[in-house]
Amino acid sequence: MKVCIPTANDGGLEDIISEHFGRASTFTIVDLDSGETKVIRNESVHMGGRLYPPEIMAKEKVDAMICKGIGVKALMRFSELGIDVYISEEGGKVKDILESFRRGNLKKAGLGDGCPGHRGY
Secondary structure, eight states: OEEEEEESSSOGGGSBBOSSSTTOSEEEEEETTTOOEEEEEOOBGGGTOSBOHHHHHHHTTOSEEEESOOOHHHHHHHHHTTOEEEEOSSOOBHHHHHHHHHTTOSEEOOGGGSOTTOOOO
16 A cells, blocks of 8 residues: 655655645655555645646555645545555654554544635645
8 A cells, every 4th residue: 555645855765744735845655565655746736837736646656645734625636546644743754643543543534624725726
């Protein structure tokens, strides 16, 4: 299973979760089966690219996204692409957030969990 967390830099498991999903500097993708970690730069439309973050995650074959907050439109698109979204109430390092995910401590997001101030991606 591949899990993605929007991150502030390129620190891998030691990096911290970004406060703003769509405008995160990087996305840290971790394969929970193999332990492989990959950091990709956010080259979405928010950063001058052509794809929206959900399309980037689909291209990377991500199964789940973990973020602090996300807009309703992005939640809808992730759902359409078959990618589950989980909400991490706490900030912190990627490795700690992944541990919470493994333990089943993160809430799976529904459309009602979209940030009211973030209607887009």
